[in-house]
Structure formats: C-alpha cells, structure tokens
Amino acid sequence: MAAKSEQTRQLVADVALKMFREIGFEKTTMRAIAQEAGVSVGNAYYYFASKDELVQELYVQVQDEHAVVAAQALEGVHDLTGRLKAVLHTGVDVMAPYHQFGSDFISTAIRPTSPVNPFGEASTAAREASLAIFRSAVEGSSPAVAKKLRADLPELLWLAYMGVALFWVYDKSEGQRRTRKLIDGAAPLVARGLSLAKIPGVSKVFDDVLGLVRSVKEDS
Amino acid sequence: MAAKSEQTRQLVADVALKMFREIGFEKTTMRAIAQEAGVSVGNAYYYFASKDELVQELYVQVQDEHAVVAAQALEGVHDLTGRLKAVLHTGVDVMAPYHQFGSDFISTAIRPTSPVNPFGEASTAAREASLAIFRSAVEGSSPAVAKKLRADLPELLWLAYMGVALFWVYDKSEGQRRTRKLIDGAAPLVARGLSLAKIPGVSKVFDDVLGLVRSVKEDS
DNA sequence: ACTCATTCTTGAACACGTTCAAAACCTTGA
DNA sequence: TCAAGGTTTTGAACGTGTTCAAGAATGAGT
Numbered sequence: 001m002a003a004k005s006e007q008t009r010q011l012v013a014d015v016a017l018k019m020f021r022e023i024g025f026e027k028t029t030m031r032a033i034a035q036e037a038g039v040s041v042g043n044a045y046y047y048f049a050s051k052d053e054l055v056q057e058l059y060v061q062v063q064d065e066h067a068v069v070a071a072q073a074l075e076g077v078h079d080l081t082g083r084l085k086a087v088l089h090t091g092v093d094v095m096a097p098y099h100q101f102g103s104d105f106i107s108t109a110i111r112p113t114s115p116v117n118p119f120g121e122a123s124t125a126a127r128e129a130s131l132a133i134f135r136s137a138v139e140g141s142s143p144a145v146a147k148k149l150r151a152d153l154p155e156l157l158w159l160a161y162m163g164v165a166l167f168w169v170y171d172k173s174e175g176q177r178r179t180r181k182l183i184d185g186a187a188p189l190v191a192r193g194l195s196l197a198k199i200p201g202v203s204k205v206f207d208d209v210l211g212l213v214r215s216v217k218e219d220s
Numbered sequence: 221m222a223a224k225s226e227q228t229r230q231l232v233a234d235v236a237l238k239m240f241r242e243i244g245f246e247k248t249t250m251r252a253i254a255q256e257a258g259v260s261v262g263n264a265y266y267y268f269a270s271k272d273e274l275v276q277e278l279y280v281q282v283q284d285e286h287a288v289v290a291a292q293a294l295e296g297v298h299d300l301t302g303r304l305k306a307v308l309h310t311g312v313d314v315m316a317p318y319h320q321f322g323s324d325f326i327s328t329a330i331r332p333t334s335p336v337n338p339f340g341e342a343s344t345a346a347r348e349a350s351l352a353i354f355r356s357a358v359e360g361s362s363p364a365v366a367k368k369l370r371a372d373l374p375e376l377l378w379l380a381y382m383g384v385a386l387f388w389v390y391d392k393s394e395g396q397r398r399t400r401k402l403i404d405g406a407a408p409l410v411a412r413g414l415s416l417a418k419i420p421g422v423s424k425v426f427d428d429v430l431g432l433v434r435s436v437k438e439d440s
Numbered sequence: 441a442c443t444c445a446t447t448c449t450t451g452a453a454c455a456c457g458t459t460c461a462a463a464a465c466c467t468t469g470a
Numbered sequence: 471t472c473a474a475g476g477t478t479t480t481g482a483a484c485g486t487g488t489t490c491a492a493g494a495a496t497g498a499g500t
Contacts, residue, residue, distance in 0.1 A: 004466090005478070030457060040480045042460080051457065107331045112323050112390060119390065170332060170339065178439055185432035193425055202422060205413055212405035219398055224496090225448070250487060260450045262490080271487065442500085449494070456486075465478070470471100 009047040011037050016054040017061070021097050025055075025104035055108055056115045056122065058098070063126045065094045070133045080141040080194070084157070084187040087137045091161060092168055092179055099176065102169035118162065127158075134158045146197045152210055157190075229267040231257050236274040237281070241317050245275075245324035275328050276335045276342065278318070283346045285314045290353045300361040300414070304377070304407040307357045311381060312388055312399055319396065322389035338382060347378075354378045366417045372430055377410075 015037040019028040030051060034041045048054050073086035098105065108114050115122035118130075134154040138145055145153060168179040196202045235257040239248040250271060254261045268274050293306035318325065328334050335342035338350075354374040358365055365373060388399045416422045 008478080026456095029455080031455085041458085042481070043479050045458070046478065049458095103330070103332050107327050110323070110330055110386075111327045166330075173439065178436055181439065182432070182436050185428075185436070189425065189428055189432065192428075196422060196425065199419065199421060201419060202416060205409065205416065208405075208409055208412075212402070212409065216398055216402050216405070219393065219401065228448085246486095249485080251485090261488085262451065263449050265488070266448065269488095443498100445496105445498090447494105447496070450490105450492085452490095452492105454487105454489075456488100457484105458486100459484075460482095461480105462482105463478105463480070465476105467476080468474090470473095 008039065008043070012039065012044050012047055013054065013057050017058050020055075020058060020101050025101055025108075050115075052108055052114050052116060055105060059105075059109070059116050059123070060126050062094050062098070063129050066091055067129050067133055069094060071136070074137060074140065078140070078142045080138070080145065080191040081188045083137040083141050084190060085183060087133055088161065088164060088183045088187065089180070091165070092176065092183070095165070095168065096176070099168075106166065106169050130161075131155065131158050134161070145194060148210070149194060149197065149206070152213060153194075156213070160186075160190075228259065228263070232259065232264050232267055233274065233277050237278050240275075240278060240321050245321055245328075270335075272328055272334050272336060275325060279325075279329070279336050279343070280346050282314050282318070283349050286311055287349050287353055289314060291356070294357060294360065298360070298362045300358070300365065300411040301408045303357040303361050304410060305403060307353055308381065308384060308403045308407065309400070311385070312396065312403070315385070315388065316396070319388075326386065326389050350381075351375065351378050354381070365414060368430070369414060369417065369426070372433060373414075376433070380406075380410075 012033065016028065016033045019033060019036065030041055030044060033054075034044050037044070048057075069090040070087050073090050074083055077083050077086055095102070105116070109116040109118060111117060112120065114120065117123060118127055131154055134157045138150060138153050138157070144150075164179065164183065167182060168176055171177075171179045173179075197206050232253065236248065236253045239253060239256065250261055250264060253274075254264050257264070268277075289310040290307050293310050294303055297303050297306055315322070325336070329336040329338060331337060332340060334340065337343060338347055351374055354377045358370060358373050358377070364370075384399065384403065387402060388396055391397075391399045393399075417426050
C-alpha cells in the first residue's frame with residue numbers, strides 16, 4: 001500500500017502546522033520540524049519542495065474549514081448584512097489560532113511566485129472555494145442584490161475580505177476586537193451602499209465602477 | 221570631520237540600490253554588495269543593521285522623489301480628477317525602475333516588524349511625506365471637496381494608493397499599462413463619487429463610512 | 441609625541457533554507 | 471530465494487543573512 005508514504009507526509013505536515021501555531025513561522029525551522037517528526041531534513045523536502053509549501057498546506061486547511069463553518073453560519077440568515085457578517089466573522093474565527101503567524105504568512109503569500117499567493121496558480125482551488133462562499137452569501141440573500149451587481153459582487157467582496165485579513169494581521173487589539181468592529185460596521189454599510197444603486201445619479205457611477213473593474217480585469 | 225564615515229555609508233547604500241535595480245533583491249547578496257563596494261560584510265552591517273534597512277533606504281529615496289515630481293505635476297491642475305491622476309501617475313513613474321524588485325519589496329514591507337512597513341514606526345517620516353502629497357492634492361483642488369470629507373480624505377486616498385502600488389506589483393502587462401488604465405479610470409470615478417455626497421440618501425452613508433473609519437482608527 | 445577612548449573595519453563563525461549523491465528500503469517477477 | 475528497479479530516507483554540503491570578538495584607524499587631551 002502507498003499508505004506508508006502518505007503517513008510520513010501527513011506526519012511532517014501535522015508537526016509543521018502544530019509548530020507554526022505554537023511557536024510561529026521563524027522558530028519553526030525545517031530542522032526542528034524534521035527532528036520533532038523523527039525524520040531527516042531531506043525527507044521532509046522529499047514531500048514538500050519548500051517551507052512555503054508547508055504554509056500552503058496550512059492555507060488550504062484554513063480555507064476548507066472556513067467553507068464548512070461559513071455554510072453553517074449562513075443557514076437561516078437572509079439579509080445581506082447578516083450574511084456578510086457571518087462569512088467575515090467565521091473567516092476571522094478560523095484564522096484566529098494563527099494570528100501571531102499572520103504577518104509571516106502574508107509576507108510569504110504576497111510574493112507572486114509563492115505557492116500560497118491567493119491570486120496565483122497554485123491557489124486556484126483554495127481561491128475558488130473562498131469565492132464560492134461569497135457567491136453563496138450574495139445569491140442566497142433576500143431582498144436580492146441588484147441584478148447588474150450580482151455577477152461581480154462576490155469577487156469584489158472576496159477582495160475586500162483580503163483587505164480585512166490584512167487589517168486583522170495588523171490588529172494588535174486583544175482578541176482582534178477592532179477587526180470585529182470593522183466587520184460589524186462595514187457589513188451594514190456595504191448593504192446600504194448597494195441599495196443606493198437604485199438612485200439614478202448613483203447608478204451611473206456604479207456602472208462605471210463595474211466597467212472599470214471589468215476592463216482592467218480582462219486586459220491581462 | 222565625520223565625512224569619511226558618511227562616505228562609506230553612502231557608498232554601501234549607492235551600490236546596494238544600484239544592484240537592487242539591476243539584478244533584483246535576491247541576487248543582491250550582502251556579500252556581493254560588500255565586494256562591489258570594496259568593504260567587508262561586517263562593515264556594511266555596521267551602517268545597516270539588516271538587508272531590510274537597505275530596502276528602507278530605497279523606499280525613502282523613492283518617496284522623496286515622488287514628493288518633488290508630484291508637486292511639479294500638480295502645478296496648474298485644479299480639478300480633483302486631474303490632481304489625483306497627477307499624484308498617482310508620478311507615483312508609478314518613480315517606482316518604475318524597481319518594478320521587478322517590487323514583489324520582494326512588498327513582501328518585506330508588509331511585515332509589521334520591518335523598518336520598511338509603510339504603517340510602521342520607522343517609516344513615519346516617509347508616510348507623512350506621502351500623506352502630505354495627497355493632502356495638497358485634495359486641498360488645492362477646485363471646486364473644493366465637501367468640507368466634512370476634507371479631513372479624512374487624504375488618508376483614505378493614501379490607502380488607496382497603497383492598493384494601486386500593490387496592483388502595480390502584480391501588473392505584468394508591458395509598461396504596466398493596466399495600472400495606468402486603472403488610474404485613469406478610477407480618478408474621475410472617485411471625483412464623481414465624492415460629488416454624490418450632496419445627495420441626502422448618499423450623504424448619510426458617507427457619514428457612516430467616515431464614522432466607522434474614525435472609530436476603528438482611534439481604538440488602537 | 442604619547443596615551444587612551446571612541447569609532448570604524450575585518451573575517452571567521454552561526455543557523456537557516458535548500459540540494460543532492462548515496463544508501464536503505466520496499467515490491468515485483470521468475 | 472534472489473536480483474532488479476523503483477521508492478523513500480539520509481546527512482553532509484552549499485550559499486544565504488547575520489553576529490561578534492578582535493583588531494586597526496582616528497581623534498582629543500596632556
């Protein structure tokens with residue numbers, strides 16, 4: 001069976017994630033991971049081409065958990081404000097154990113060549129999963145979001161979520177109180193802002209924003 | 221005179237910045253800098269506590285140049301759209317020689333403990349200088365920006381500028397065409413969006429946005 | 441001119457992420 | 471049972487950023 005190989009891989013990943021959580025990114029050296037897992041350094045590299053790939057492992061795991069928890073939190077909530085709050089708060093929830101790790105993570109993730117980069121190739125699956133959460137948050141809301149916004153909104157919200165995550169990393173208040181405050185304040189504002197789309201003067205601006213987003217996105 | 225010491229410092233900095241520009245961040249090793257400058261590795265570290273501090277040197281220099289060039293470009297331009305474009309385009313201009321270096325720079329800069337972090341302590345001067353540019357762009361515009369927005373707008377625009385810089389780093393189109401497009405599209409939209417503040421329904425939302433920004437900012 | 445403290449400079453040494461040739465361990469087929 | 475071929479594991483070695491004890495150069499006071 002191929003189980004032995006997979007077992008080693010899992011062992012290394014588990015040990016690494018545990019150490020990331022408990023002592024942070026920098027102190028979790030490849031040598032320390034190997035020693036703690038009872039394998040050689042080279043063996044860890046046989047399964048993970050770089051330390052970054054171990055971070056990627058963490059990223060995927062956190063995203064998966066977010067998908068599950070968010071879906072649960074969305075049940076029975078129908079207004080957009082509530083649905084946004086649900087998705088964002090659960091997002092912060094699943095990241096919480098890694099807060100001290102956050103800055104190193106982002107620093108890694110932001111590099112275009114990193115496997116963890118949320119915009120990059122290697123993270124396509126994780127990004128799609130995350131996008132799907134926002135799509136469901138938007139589509140399931142009643143009263144419904146203006147039709148012309150519905151297509152692009154999930155992506156924009158996801159982008160905003162990246163911003164929230166960035167804010168969270170810098171948030172040194174206890175329990176990241178400020179991030180919670182930001183979410184609670186911003187969610188209703190987004191919902192109200194979107195409802196302004198009915199006002200003729202505003203509608204035009206919205207159209208142009210969407211047009212710009214699309215044109216910049218397509219020209220790649 | 222203390223000139224000899226300052227001379228060595230400048231030499232190291234100049235060599236480092238030149239190498240950053242020409243061969244990128246990673247290939248510019250501390251050993252290579254030292255060799256090229258004709259000093260020992262330890263000597264470079266006597267003047268710069270870390271490689272990051274050399275990046276900080278670059279950051280400050282680019283900001284200084286931006287201040288000069290932007291002030292020039294603002295002359296004779298009075299509408300907010302034009303002033304925004306001027307500031308943003310010159311910002312991209314001064315960064316241009318470092319585009320390939322950008323991702324490493326941002327990856328360094330985003331770490332809260334880094335001297336280069338634009339939100340951090342060590343960059344206070346550079347950030348203030350950059351903020352001043354946006355303040356002057358807003359204050360000098362006619363027709364004037366709504367009074368209640370005037371205080372907070374520069375900081376928000378600066379934040380948006382950080383976003384533009386991030387976009388620019390990822391922008392692989394030739395000459396960063398897409399970033400230019402984004403600026404040209406976004407500047408008039410911001411101006412038009414702000415003019416909506418007069419509409420009663422919109423005004424309330426604006427107030428709440430500002431309230432949220434302030435409350436999150438103060439609670440630190 | 442001669443101290444002596446301060447400033448500047450050196451290069452070996454450390455821990456880190458990463459690589460790689462070699463060894464050890466399977467698994468398969470006869 | 472054995473040999474062959476593939477998979478997994480090892481640990482020494484490389485280049486990196488960084489540190490530091492030691493030495494050289496400088497300057498101020500006598």
